[in-house]
Amino acid sequence: MTCSPTSFRVELLAEDDWRRLQDIRLTALKTDPRAFLSRHETETAFAEQQWREQFSRGEWHVMRAGTQDVGLVGVTKEPDTPPRECYLEYLWVERRFRRRGVATLLLREVLDRLRGSGIQTVWLYILDGNDPAMRLYQGFGFQRTNERQELPGHPAGSEERMRLLLN
Numbered sequence: 001m002t003c004s005p006t007s008f009r010v011e012l013l014a015e016d017d018w019r020r021l022q023d024i025r026l027t028a029l030k031t032d033p034r035a036f037l038s039r040h041e042t043e044t045a046f047a048e049q050q051w052r053e054q055f056s057r058g059e060w061h062v063m064r065a066g067t068q069d070v071g072l073v074g075v076t077k078e079p080d081t082p083p084r085e086c087y088l089e090y091l092w093v094e095r096r097f098r099r100r101g102v103a104t105l106l107l108r109e110v111l112d113r114l115r116g117s118g119i120q121t122v123w124l125y126i127l128d129g130n131d132p133a134m135r136l137y138q139g140f141g142f143q144r145t146n147e148r149q150e151l152p153g154h155p156a157g158s159e160e161r162m163r164l165l166l167n
Contacts, residue, residue, distance in 0.1 A: 021055055024069045061074070088107075088124040
């Protein structure tokens with residue numbers, strides 16, 4: 001499929017769009033199970049209330065190609081996250097749209113929105129061995145922190161925290 005960058009657009013999901021978050025998240029977990037900490041089987045069993053709770057943790061940005069959802073990234077905060085900081089999570093792009101700049105377009109728009117809203121620091125965790133994602137994030141200026149979390153039972157073994165200052 002050939003799509004020009006102008007045929008893509010980023011949508012911010014509204015609360016009533018929780019089913020779209022569910023659909024794209026389950027697709028991501030099914031097609032790329034090693035890219036995430038959770039499992040398709042686990043999240044397939046989520047009831048509506050669990051999906052609504054997931055949704056309420058942040059803002060969910062979906063990349064659209066025509067009428068299809070082809071990418072996702074969440075902007076989340078934990079209760080103890082300082083007001084001018086946030087996390088990115090669940091970044092995923094459908095396989096047939098990879099290596100076409102879709103993730104770059106999605107991240108650029110989300111980071112521009114965050115910058116405009118007064119966010120100063122963006123954090124994320126990256127699984128060990130995810131070199132394409134590492135190159136993408138470093139291209140945006142994310143810096144390695146050397147803070148690691150061990151992931152017993154996950155094929156990656158651990159993940160590293162990265163930071164981007166938006167000043």
